[in-house]
Amino acid sequence: MTTSTSSKKILVNDCTLRDGMHALGHQYSVEQMVAVARKLDEAKVDIVEVSHGDGLQGNSFNYGFSAHTEREYIEAVRAELKYARLAALLLPGIGTRADIDEAKAMGVDTIRVATHCTEADVARQHIEHGRKLGLDTVGFLMMAHMTPTAELVRQAKLMESYGAHCVYVTDSAGALLMEETREKVGALREALECQVGFHNHNNLGLGVANTIVAIEAGADRVDGSVAGMGAGAGNCPLEVLIAVCERTGIATGLELYPLIDCADQIVRPLQRRPVQTDGNALMLGYAGVYSSFLLHTERAAERFGVDPRDILVELGRRGMVGGQEDMILDVAMELKSR
Amino acid sequence: MTTSTSSKKILVNDCTLRDGMHALGHQYSVEQMVAVARKLDEAKVDIVEVSHGDGLQGNSFNYGFSAHTEREYIEAVRAELKYARLAALLLPGIGTRADIDEAKAMGVDTIRVATHCTEADVARQHIEHGRKLGLDTVGFLMMAHMTPTAELVRQAKLMESYGAHCVYVTDSAGALLMEETREKVGALREALECQVGFHNHNNLGLGVANTIVAIEAGADRVDGSVAGMGAGAGNCPLEVLIAVCERTGIATGLELYPLIDCADQIVRPLQRRPVQTDGNALMLGYAGVYSSFLLHTERAAERFGVDPRDILVELGRRGMVGGQEDMILDVAMELKSR
Structure with a gap:
């Protein structure tokens, strides 16, 4: 080939x-x-x-x-x-x-x-x-x-x-x-x-x-x-x-x-957080979520005490795309209140 | 497929x-x-x-x-x-x-x-x-x-x-x-x-x-x-x-x-050394060298002050295989004296 x-x-x-x-x-x-x-x-x-x-x-x-x-x-x-x-x-x-x-x-x-x-x-x-x-x-x-x-x-x-x-x-x-x-x-x-x-x-x-x-x-x-x-x-x-x-x-x-x-x-x-296929990064690919959502998601997960994987799966389910970064906090909040 | x-x-x-x-x-x-x-x-x-x-x-x-x-x-x-x-x-x-x-x-x-x-x-x-x-x-x-x-x-x-x-x-x-x-x-x-x-x-x-x-x-x-x-x-x-x-x-x-x-x-x-495709690990694949030679090679390179990549390329050239770990030091020594 x-x-x-x-x-x-x-x-x-x-x-x-x-x-x-x-x-x-x-x-x-x-x-x-x-x-x-x-x-x-x-x-x-x-x-x-x-x-x-x-x-x-x-x-x-x-x-x-x-x-x-x-x-x-x-x-x-x-x-x-x-x-x-x-x-x-x-x-x-x-x-x-x-x-x-x-x-x-x-x-x-x-x-x-x-x-x-x-x-x-x-x-x-x-x-x-x-x-x-x-x-x-x-x-x-x-x-x-x-x-x-x-x-x-x-x-x-x-x-x-x-x-x-x-x-x-x-x-x-x-x-x-x-x-x-x-x-x-x-x-x-x-x-x-x-x-x-x-x-x-x-x-x-x-x-x-x-x-x-x-x-x-x-x-x-x-x-x-x-x-x-x-x-x-x-x-x-x-x-x-x-x-x-x-x-x-x-x-x-x-x-x-x-x-x-x-x-x-x-x-x-320079990498404060190693750039690697760890669990949350893997979940981006698995759930089909925009890669630049990773750090936003980890911050939101920590702030609301929810599993970042759950946020990522939900973002993927909703088909969120670049420009909808503000929805990450909304999803984290919703998951918290469930 | x-x-x-x-x-x-x-x-x-x-x-x-x-x-x-x-x-x-x-x-x-x-x-x-x-x-x-x-x-x-x-x-x-x-x-x-x-x-x-x-x-x-x-x-x-x-x-x-x-x-x-x-x-x-x-x-x-x-x-x-x-x-x-x-x-x-x-x-x-x-x-x-x-x-x-x-x-x-x-x-x-x-x-x-x-x-x-x-x-x-x-x-x-x-x-x-x-x-x-x-x-x-x-x-x-x-x-x-x-x-x-x-x-x-x-x-x-x-x-x-x-x-x-x-x-x-x-x-x-x-x-x-x-x-x-x-x-x-x-x-x-x-x-x-x-x-x-x-x-x-x-x-x-x-x-x-x-x-x-x-x-x-x-x-x-x-x-x-x-x-x-x-x-x-x-x-x-x-x-x-x-x-x-x-x-x-x-x-x-x-x-x-x-x-x-x-x-x-x-x-x-647990990983003292991150397990990742960094330069020396990449060179194993590039040179076709047994993966478990990596740490042995890095130790030999440090001991003799030579580039571990040069050792790996030489090991690959010589077709070294598992069981020949002792040759790593020999190669490092030779490279040092060149």
Whole structure:
């Protein structure tokens, strides 16, 4: 299966400094970001993403205040990158087109516009705007496990029609099984002219496997984070992915040892809460819940004295998606009063 | 692919109290073993394995002394199990037939006889003896990535001919890719009348994925450890595997929550060194080195002031296998003097 993919260079997008913000409650210091960015650039990562975990303007009461402003983070990392392109994430409704203008002015090359997997239409103006500005423009269909493949393809075609250079199957809950990943990525690859991407979380321990499956199914870009640094059980751990790609004969062009050094010496020591598939992170994947709900849920569980697993199962049952973070407290309160 | 396997009940063998010994330098207390065994039994694990990490009589200078005798561990766990069968591991040359007699007398139900993947013939007398004693008798072909599939099948047929009820593809280095797992397990399933098993390590982050692939390819028994507690990056994490099996429709009969509680509350707090796919553990899979060499290698690297990754790459290049632990120091010394 790998022979068909072995000649294509896969683009690698690192999320350590964006999705990884979730794992730290958005508290990276600028120096920490710079140290990570230096190693990523040395490892020849194609694209380095920097934003609040919930994208540009996520720095807020509802999504959590970050230690520094977006400008401070982005400008510091921009100055560090010699090889890699710089990306930022934007969730329409949290960020606006004006934020894309500002991102471009700060030297961002790639804008990634993320919506729930059935709401591509709200990304229209942002994707069109990114294209107009000459940015590498990506559409991100989040919580992709929640919608049938045919509908996901329809949504992806909308994003392509707005001008996206690449549309992602985004497994925000880390809930996709391998066959589901193969089916969804393969269907997008078949239906689209533009690139297809894949982003996931390790909540079911399938982070690396599903990314390999996605590449086999035709993905052109894949995401990972050093030491998995991301929401929930973390993203696909980038250094592990690159080792497996090397053994599999998938061409990425990335260098393994700087990534391992970055994971062991810089990123893992920063993790206040180990980023791993422990019980609550596993339950995200099992219940199909947005990975960035993990820390919110653990705080709510402690505050109301309820089992975080029960909160997660209930959030999954109700089909809660990103933007409904305030419902976590409501669910915890309800469970408490039962 | 999963529909064909969904009706078959998969037998689950837990290795937390055997392979997990490696992760603790063989220092479980009896009370810790009992606490884990109680949860495994509550979760309806089919088979619970208890032995020194390197099998019966591994308690020695070369393989590391354990905190208690085998008898103390086995008898304490035996008294705790109401549902699960009790297994012990034996590596011919470390343990002997007399140890199988003794294991049976202590209430062991399953004897697992492990050899390097090209040395099934040294297991003949032990497998025959296990059968003669009426034990559930398993052959374990270790470092399965090191030999071509046709030769692995030939070795497995030898173990079957000696009387094994089940023969394992054992990925001791955590080095198998998914297609390799599918090929090897599928070939054994095709060639043998007896059961086929699969045991692996998470060194390439594929612990859960490869176990699912093995089940799809026809495995009848699979191994896992709670929180992955095992050598190297650990075994397939059992609680994660069971969650994925449930979502996939694979019947195991195991209960998820007692496994999660055991992982979060009992096993992970015991880990002095987190059992995870960090740099050195990743290098085991990348270089194809026996997982239980990890701690030996880290100690040798520190003693001689060399990069543990360089030792692991050299051990892989030389094709070192279990039993050659003394070569680790030699390699470290050589690298130091270069």
